[in-house]
Amino acid sequence: MPSESFDRLDPLPDEEWSPQLRSVLEQLSPILNVHRVIAHHPDLMAAWTPLRQHITTKGSLDPRSRELVILRVAHRSGVAYEWHHHVARARTAGLREEEIESVRSALNAGWPADEAALLNAVDDLFDDLTLETSTRESLAAHYSTQEILDLIFTVGVYVTLAMLINSARIEIEDA
Numbered sequence: 001m002p003s004e005s006f007d008r009l010d011p012l013p014d015e016e017w018s019p020q021l022r023s024v025l026e027q028l029s030p031i032l033n034v035h036r037v038i039a040h041h042p043d044l045m046a047a048w049t050p051l052r053q054h055i056t057t058k059g060s061l062d063p064r065s066r067e068l069v070i071l072r073v074a075h076r077s078g079v080a081y082e083w084h085h086h087v088a089r090a091r092t093a094g095l096r097e098e099e100i101e102s103v104r105s106a107l108n109a110g111w112p113a114d115e116a117a118l119l120n121a122v123d124d125l126f127d128d129l130t131l132e133t134s135t136r137e138s139l140a141a142h143y144s145t146q147e148i149l150d151l152i153f154t155v156g157v158y159v160t161l162a163m164l165i166n167s168a169r170i171e172i173e174d175a
Helices: 019-027 033-038 042-058 063-077 080-092 097-102 113-128 133-142 145-168
Strands: none
Touching: 019 042, 033 042, 033 145, 042 145, 063 080, 063 113, 063 145, 080 097, 080 145, 113 133, 113 145, 133 145
């Protein structure tokens, strides 16, 4: 059935979620507007949740590395929603305020080689959809194959979320 309008997609209140998503509700904490928008498509939400869980809590990247990657994607894609949510997570993962702000700037100084490789990888993937040879070599010097795969998928998932957030015009939660 055609959509009447996709100008803005409002978050779906919990009580309107499909019964098949009750178990998903238990896995998400907190439940954010982006989750409430994806809930308009119960099959998609059910399929997406395990990948989201892997990337945000069970992947091989340590929390600091993961949050650096996500913040760089949020910055490069211009998604204030993700930046807002992941600044708090980055702080919890041990990033200092000046490091968080530095994620927004050109990658020229101050980052250890392993973290510079992560940030360069985000830029490569964002710009060219591939890792440049020098980036692959830098990553391989510091990260396992599993970590590099988790990096690639983290970038891909957060770019996809950026497209959703921008297209549906998802707003940052009030609370």
